[in-house]
Amino acid sequence: MSVAARVAWLTDALVAPATEDVSPSGLAQVQSDLVRDLQALGAELPEGERLEMDAFKVLLAHRHPDRCMSSGDTFVASPRLCRRAVGVAAVNRCVRRLSGAPGVAVAEVLAEGLEDAAVATGTGAVRAPWWAEWYAGLPSGGRAVVRAEAITWATQLLSAVDWPRISKPVIGGRQDRWQCPGAAPVVLKGRAEVRSLVGRRPALLVVATGRCQADWRVELGYPGLVAALGRDAQAVPCRVVGVWPQSGQVRVLHLDTAALRATASAVVAAVATWVDSRIEVERAAFGQGPGSEPVAVDGVPA
Amino acid sequence: MRLGARAGVLERDGLLRRLRGDGAARPAVDPGLAGGLRDWLEDGLVESVAALPGDGEVVRVNKESLNQVLVCEAHLVASRRAPRVGTVELARGSMVDALFRQWVTTGVIDDPWVDALAAFDVEGDRDGVVAFVAGLSPALRGRLMTEVADHAANIVDRWPVPSPAWLPRTQERLEVPLCGGRVVLAGVVDLMLGSPAQDRASVCLVELKSGARRLEHRGDLHFYALLEALRSGAPPFRIATYYSGTGELDAEPVGEDTLVSALSRSLDGAIRLCRVAAGTEPARHPNPLCAWCAGLPGCAPGQRRVGTDVPLASAPRAETDPGSA
Numbered sequence: 001m002s003v004a005a006r007v008a009w010l011t012d013a014l015v016a017p018a019t020e021d022v023s024p025s026g027l028a029q030v031q032s033d034l035v036r037d038l039q040a041l042g043a044e045l046p047e048g049e050r051l052e053m054d055a056f057k058v059l060l061a062h063r064h065p066d067r068c069m070s071s072g073d074t075f076v077a078s079p080r081l082c083r084r085a086v087g088v089a090a091v092n093r094c095v096r097r098l099s100g101a102p103g104v105a106v107a108e109v110l111a112e113g114l115e116d117a118a119v120a121t122g123t124g125a126v127r128a129p130w131w132a133e134w135y136a137g138l139p140s141g142g143r144a145v146v147r148a149e150a151i152t153w154a155t156q157l158l159s160a161v162d163w164p165r166i167s168k169p170v171i172g173g174r175q176d177r178w179q180c181p182g183a184a185p186v187v188l189k190g191r192a193e194v195r196s197l198v199g200r201r202p203a204l205l206v207v208a209t210g211r212c213q214a215d216w217r218v219e220l221g222y223p224g225l226v227a228a229l230g231r232d233a234q235a236v237p238c239r240v241v242g243v244w245p246q247s248g249q250v251r252v253l254h255l256d257t258a259a260l261r262a263t264a265s266a267v268v269a270a271v272a273t274w275v276d277s278r279i280e281v282e283r284a285a286f287g288q289g290p291g292s293e294p295v296a297v298d299g300v301p302a
Numbered sequence: 303m304r305l306g307a308r309a310g311v312l313e314r315d316g317l318l319r320r321l322r323g324d325g326a327a328r329p330a331v332d333p334g335l336a337g338g339l340r341d342w343l344e345d346g347l348v349e350s351v352a353a354l355p356g357d358g359e360v361v362r363v364n365k366e367s368l369n370q371v372l373v374c375e376a377h378l379v380a381s382r383r384a385p386r387v388g389t390v391e392l393a394r395g396s397m398v399d400a401l402f403r404q405w406v407t408t409g410v411i412d413d414p415w416v417d418a419l420a421a422f423d424v425e426g427d428r429d430g431v432v433a434f435v436a437g438l439s440p441a442l443r444g445r446l447m448t449e450v451a452d453h454a455a456n457i458v459d460r461w462p463v464p465s466p467a468w469l470p471r472t473q474e475r476l477e478v479p480l481c482g483g484r485v486v487l488a489g490v491v492d493l494m495l496g497s498p499a500q501d502r503a504s505v506c507l508v509e510l511k512s513g514a515r516r517l518e519h520r521g522d523l524h525f526y527a528l529l530e531a532l533r534s535g536a537p538p539f540r541i542a543t544y545y546s547g548t549g550e551l552d553a554e555p556v557g558e559d560t561l562v563s564a565l566s567r568s569l570d571g572a573i574r575l576c577r578v579a580a581g582t583e584p585a586r587h588p589n590p591l592c593a594w595c596a597g598l599p600g601c602a603p604g605q606r607r608v609g610t611d612v613p614l615a616s617a618p619r620a621e622t623d624p625g626s627a
Contacts, residue, residue, distance in 0.1 A: 005333065005535075006534075006535055007498070078424070078425075078426065079424060079425055100466065100467065101466035101467050101469060102466070102469065103407075103466030103469075103470065104466045138420070138424055139416065139417070139420040140404075140408075140410070140412050140417055140420070141400070141404060141412075141416065141417030141418060141419065141420030141421040141423075141424075142420045142421060142423060142424035142425075143408075144403065144404035144407050144408050144417070144421065145400075145403070145404075145421045145424050145425050146424070147407050147408065148403050148404070148406075148407040148471075148472045148473065149473075151407065151470075151471055151472075152471040152472060152473065152474050155469050155471045156471075159469075159497065159498045210475075210477055211477045211478075211479045211483065211486065212479070213483065214483070246474075246475045246476060246477045246533075247476075247477045247478060247479060247533060248478075248532075248533035248534050248535070249479075
């Protein structure tokens, strides 16, 4: 398949009419089961703790559950985290013909971020993007890395889609956020790089890293599920198209009730892993972990 | 010090002409080629993958592992077991790579030493370059600073800053999973130019080398051409190695013969890497690198070739390691 054919195929997949419907009762059942399971898990969280899940955390729990204990919530900015935020803004500029090429667009986005950061610091009159202050503090060698990573990322997304065929694409946009009802301190956050309307339902495009793995249905289903929760069945995304630019792979997940249910089960399993890890971390902090107390030969605490 | 564009327009034009192929027609993309190459690789790997342990461990095939395993399987195993040792040449290579990326992206290099170290600081210094250079004696560090500055000056003098319209992207990662992901061909290309191919090949790959010309550099480049063909469905139309120390540019077109020979070499290496991953006793092939092999003390064929059981790797590697680029 030539590149042009590959781009055409991906675009066809994104704009094709929806073939699967999600019934209001089916969606309500998925959501109700999810709320029940998450409330039960949330109740096990150490007191005062709150669990915010995103696609990275869901996949980490599935692929490397052992790493959840050592993975904190502290956010550390890096070029790889920043490239997506800058990259989608740059692609948006290119698609709307405000910039001629990703290299130019990225430079403009970064320059605007610097200006916003300078104004925000002094006056609070504007809200700078999250990366702007961090980027402003980097020396030129560090800034060059950020810019280079964002250009490469933006070029991959810009080259993956036949943009004129996408009607009013939302590139980047706000992330979806769903708070589990009741007292459960569990929040699901999802995001897609591009949204386009197919009839009344959105279709999502997700840009993934590395190569497509066996759990790609979870990787694509998660942003679809979060976008569906709390919404009317007619507004549930009809599909999620995933592209892995580094490997050239593309997958399409049609979101019907079964796909939503399977994704919800995977999310519950991931949340359970994270809750367990939080409990273990707390036990270790208070010296209640395995082996933290002296034990006599018969197994009774000495 | 701030390095900016200055004289050397002819050199820059010449370099661009060679990257563009001097106006030669770009080959048509064969839509069935990539699928055929992939089938060929997967068919050749079926038995090797079947013999892998069932733990799901992925066999990664990159330019380093390919070069090592094709020289000697035992050498590869010994290299993996030995602690990674920094060398001045490796540090220089990493720093010049960072500066090349900065130049291509921004068209400005302020202070080569400071800029390169800043790049590692923000990117995460996986190779430990910052700690390595901090531990160097003042004399060696001074020598390295001079070398890095020379390479940076050469890049600034001889490399044009690519037009954004050519879609230059740096350090682009390529990953090609085969056989259900049990084998992954992987690489990071220093510079890619050109929009993705439609009917005709349109991408040019450039690898930067700060060391001397070596035979395996062509093999590395051909491997990357194969990866790009498999990933995007179209091979690059041109591949090039740029030597930042001398300004030499080795550029060549990519024909089907290039891809087939790269495939043959990659398949051979991948089969050997699968053998090693399956726990098979690594084959020993005495070769000119035996004297530097960390496994020499336990390798009779290697000792016979070298005439000693003491690897040169135990000497200060910064001055002796020939394996850096």
